[in-house]
Amino acid sequence: MKNRKSTDLLILLLISVFVVSASAAVYYSMYAKSTTTITAAPVYFTLGGDSSGILKIGTNNTYAELSLNAYPNVTLYYDQAVNITASAAGQVQLDPVSVSPNGDPSVSNFTSIVFTLVRSDGTAVGSLTYTTTGNSWNVPSTGSGFVPISAGEKIAIKVAITAVAGAKTGVSTAIVMTIDTKQ
Amino acid sequence: MLSLAIELFPEFFLFLGIDFFVALSLLTCMMDYFRREVAYLYEAAAIFGYVNLLMSRDFMSTWGEYMRFSYSFMYLALALVNVLGINAYLLVSKNSWGNAKVFASVITFPTILISGFFFSIYGKDTSELLTAVLLSAAMVLGIAIAFLVSPERIKRIFGKEVSF
Numbered sequence: 001m002k003n004r005k006s007t008d009l010l011i012l013l014l015i016s017v018f019v020v021s022a023s024a025a026v027y028y029s030m031y032a033k034s035t036t037t038i039t040a041a042p043v044y045f046t047l048g049g050d051s052s053g054i055l056k057i058g059t060n061n062t063y064a065e066l067s068l069n070a071y072p073n074v075t076l077y078y079d080q081a082v083n084i085t086a087s088a089a090g091q092v093q094l095d096p097v098s099v100s101p102n103g104d105p106s107v108s109n110f111t112s113i114v115f116t117l118v119r120s121d122g123t124a125v126g127s128l129t130y131t132t133t134g135n136s137w138n139v140p141s142t143g144s145g146f147v148p149i150s151a152g153e154k155i156a157i158k159v160a161i162t163a164v165a166g167a168k169t170g171v172s173t174a175i176v177m178t179i180d181t182k183q
Numbered sequence: 184m185l186s187l188a189i190e191l192f193p194e195f196f197l198f199l200g201i202d203f204f205v206a207l208s209l210l211t212c213m214m215d216y217f218r219r220e221v222a223y224l225y226e227a228a229a230i231f232g233y234v235n236l237l238m239s240r241d242f243m244s245t246w247g248e249y250m251r252f253s254y255s256f257m258y259l260a261l262a263l264v265n266v267l268g269i270n271a272y273l274l275v276s277k278n279s280w281g282n283a284k285v286f287a288s289v290i291t292f293p294t295i296l297i298s299g300f301f302f303s304i305y306g307k308d309t310s311e312l313l314t315a316v317l318l319s320a321a322m323v324l325g326i327a328i329a330f331l332v333s334p335e336r337i338k339r340i341f342g343k344e345v346s347f
Contacts, residue, residue, distance in 0.1 A: 008219060009212050012226055016205040019229050026236050027198045030243065 042088045042181050043149065048080030048156050055082050066159070070110065073165035079118070080156040084149070090183045091146040092117070092155065094128045097176040099137045106171045107135045111162040113175065117144060118156045125155070130175065137173075143180055191305050193252035196259040197236050199301065203262035203294055204229035207269065210290065216277050225265070232258055259298060266294050 044061035056065045064082050084092060094115055101107065116127040126144035130137055149155060208225035211217040235258065239251055270291045274283035300316065 004219075005212070008222065009209070012208050012212050012222055015226050016209060016229070019226075019233050020202060020205055023198050023201045023233050023236055026233070026240055027192070027194055030192050030194060030240055 040087055042090050042183055043084050043086050043092055043179055046083045046085045046154065048078075048083040050078045050080045051082055054078070057082075068159060068161060070161040070163040070167070072163050072167040075160055075162040078159045081159045082157050083154045084117075084157065084179060085154045086149040086151055088183065089151045090149060090181050092149050092182075093126060093146045093180045094144040094157070095178045095180040096128055096130075096140050096143070097178055098174075099130065099139055099176075100174050102137045102139075103135055105135050106168075107132050107137055107173065109163055109167040109171045110137075110173060111164050112160075113162075113173075114160040115144070115177070116158040116160070117147060118158045120154060120156070124158075128177065146180075146182055191301065193248060193255045193305075194236055194239050195301065195305075196252075196255040196298075197232055197239065199298060200255075200259040200262040201229050201232040201236070203259075203266060204232060206290070207262070207265055211269070214282075216273065216279070216282075228262075228265075256302075263295065263298060266291050 041060065041062050045057050045064040046061065047055065047057075054067050056067075058064065066078075066081050068076075068078060068081065070076055086092070094117065110132050112132070113130045114127055115129075117125045119125055125147040128140050128144050130139060132138065147155070204225050208222045208229060211225060212219075212222035235254070239246070239255070243251075270283055270286050273279050273286055277283075
């Protein structure tokens with residue numbers, strides 16, 4: 001009788017230890033949640049040498065809009081259309097998002113638009129090339145490739161726009177891209 | 184700096200209920216007043232609570248907080264009713280006033296106190312209060328254990344009869 005009681009107690013004790021520890025683990029796992037904290041952007045836009053009159057920078061310097069020109073049968077270069085400045089060391093790349101219009105006859109007025117990341121010593125470290133085929137843009141499928149950037153360093157975005165001979169005036173295209181960062 | 188995660192989920196009451204059922208299971212196994220099956224029944228109730236906790240975690244986003252609180256609190260209430268029931272059983276059916284008194288002091292009262300405390304702080308930011316209460320409770324527990332394990336020494340200190 002006493003042995004049976006001891007056995008019962010041992011069995012119940014083992015089950016109890018399992019149940020309590022497993023319950024504690026399950027409850028604790030509920031605390032695995034994400035927290036989001038707003039901090040300063042690791043990179044931000046600053047004026048480049050050719051930014052005057054073409055660049056509009058948004059609040060907190062985290063958004064930039066370029067209004068660039070193109071001339072028929074010539075390639076127009078903006079060596080420093082806008083600069084990317086790092087507030088903390090990391091890696092950056094240009095990532096394509098969208099092009100519009102696409103599949104429209106107006107697209108055929110362009111030949112190519114190339115965005116190149118250029119270091120202050122003039123070294124090109126990555127580029128995104130948009131070319132046209134008929135009425136369509138050939139949008140890059142991947143980013144320009146991550147390049148290291150140190151805190152305080154500036155990398156210029158150089159833009160080269162080529163339009164076809166006899167291109168119509170007043171035709172425009174909007175290209176949206178992001179600066180992808182890795183810390 | 185040490186900080187406690189004090190934001191209680193409704194499932195905390197479920198967890199508390201599981202602990203109470205487990206304690207009841209072990210107690211009823213050790214006490215001679217209860218049939219053998221009773222202890223296993225309480226253990227099954229604890230396992231049921233555990234399964235409930237698992238399901239609650241998996242359906243956390245589907246079930247609203249009100250529903251989660253409702254079934255968690257009901258489970259805890261069930262555990263508390265069982266604690267009170269055993270106390271009443273010892274008092275009425277077994278006519279064991281001594282054991283009922285000990286059970287009430289050692290199990291029923293702390294159980295209700297703990298449940299009441301966590302119910303009162305649910306949904307409030309009380310990290311400092313919780314830390315203070317836990318530290319105080321640990322100190323009281325330590326002193327109580329010292330009293331229990333060495334009554335002879337206490338007798339000598341106070342120089343009079345101490346009855347437990």
